[in-house]
Amino acid sequence: MTISATPVYPPKPVPGDRVAVLSPSGGLPGILPLPFELGLRRLREEFGLEPVEYPTTRKPDATPRQRADDIHAAFADPEIKAVIASIGGEDQITVLRHLDRELLRANPKPFFGFSDNTNLLLALRNLGIVGYHGACVMTELGRPHAMDPMTADSLRAALFTSGPYELRPAERYRDIDRDWADPATFESAPLTEPGGGWIWHGPARTVEGPAWGGNLEILSWMLMADREIARDPAAYEGGVLFLETSEELPGADEVFWILRNMGERGLLARFPALLMGRAKAWSFERPHDAEGRRRYASEQREAVLRALAAYAPETVAVFDVDLGHTDPQVVIPYGGTVRVDGVARRITVTY
Template identity: 75%
Template structure:
């Protein structure tokens, strides 16, 4: 499973190229077409790309084999220059054993997705590809109102450019949602609230390395199933860890226990820095009040820092970074290079 070399950046698409749209996790485009169609329209009009769909893209309940077949078709098609997930889900781990890894390795392409797509991002990293954590069709591109400028610029840079890109903290953010089946949801700009900036923790230093991580709950599943994770923690020496939690709002103690397990495995101490995404604090199942949101976010921050203090006290960490289940969202290169400057408090990724 160990990659033969460091991940490399596949060739980028250009405006006018074909972009595969796949649903490796959930076929929600078939159930909730409004944000999906809006996202496709923006890919065409804002980015000049031509979306290409596959048999399972809009199929809710597609089998793992059907989803793997779509991935193989997308990567093998020489006219398709990049691949993007429609949305996440919760069972992409069942697709991993069905992947034709030699086909994927022989046809490297930029892949965009996040949340449950951490499964595929990690598998592709292990095959030697730099991919992109962020920018799904239904969430970021199908955002109500308009594309957020911070998100839109990050997606454009990740899609089309090579080289360093400095990410900056958002002034305001959103973590509440409205009904995607209601057309009125998409006619108004979402309600935003003050972001409060990033929180820096740990020694003042500069950390540079390749990124590894993604959605914390998905990584926990992979660790339990012993999938895609290097047996020797030294494989991650000097890498930069980035993590985010989902709309399932895992309890602070659960977050701590997952990180504790990573610490006991010897993983946490190997990373040179941590970028922790701003936590989602509201869901339809848990419509938290403003006070409950703040309490939940504070509890998660405390859990993360408690784990670092126990297992990686010399790690430089940045909390509340605009990655993962938040709006706006910046794209993080998965397996790509990142520089975390604790002196100037700046983060620069390489797309």
């Protein structure tokens, strides 16, 4: 697998432009239309963009080939200025084999998505295209009642501007979800709780490099399938690793085992900095109470620290960064520059 050494930022859209809304993973817009329609409306009214749907955007049973065809159509259309995923899923890895890499390379566009969209983000990064980890239509744009201002500000900056953007810890965050099939869910603001700030670990030094990572479970699948990840870990030397876990709530042991395997492969030691997203600690299947959520997040942090101690003891790590499966959510430029200042305890991304 050939990896472009220095990814470039594709041209940004401007208000009034058309943007593709795709479902490269799950076609949940066809099953749960309420957050999807709300997200489309906000794209139009709050961001001034015109969303364009494709044949599989609302199709739950679309084949990997059909989803790849929509990706190709969106990237090849000169009137489409950005591509945004509706939501994640669990089988986007099956789409990768169908991608026309030369078409994508010849038509670079900003792609926004996270979770299972780690697959496409990593494929684009390998083609030399910076993508944007975050901001799906149903989850962030379709948030009940209103978008979180921190999410909206980060998304607006990533969509429309270029240059440095300083991240700040959320004062409050939401972990508990409500039923998207119930219209009452969208009539009031979600319940939030105090954020607690970032947790820093490791040497007080500054690291600046390209961002690489994404959802930990998806990365583990990609490693098992030998998809999109360089066999020579030196390809990632000096980068900033960012990781997050999903509403599947992987246990602390599983998180450690995945990181241990990445360590045995030589990956962890290549990254002098790690941004660990705030752990999603509640799901409908496991509705933890406040103490259960605190314990889950603490055990996950200890698992990460155990892996770092064994394989990357000099890595600067920051925990509870508002990226991934959390609300509010900041956008991370995949392959773009991230600066982790362990002295001043500041994080700056370049959009």
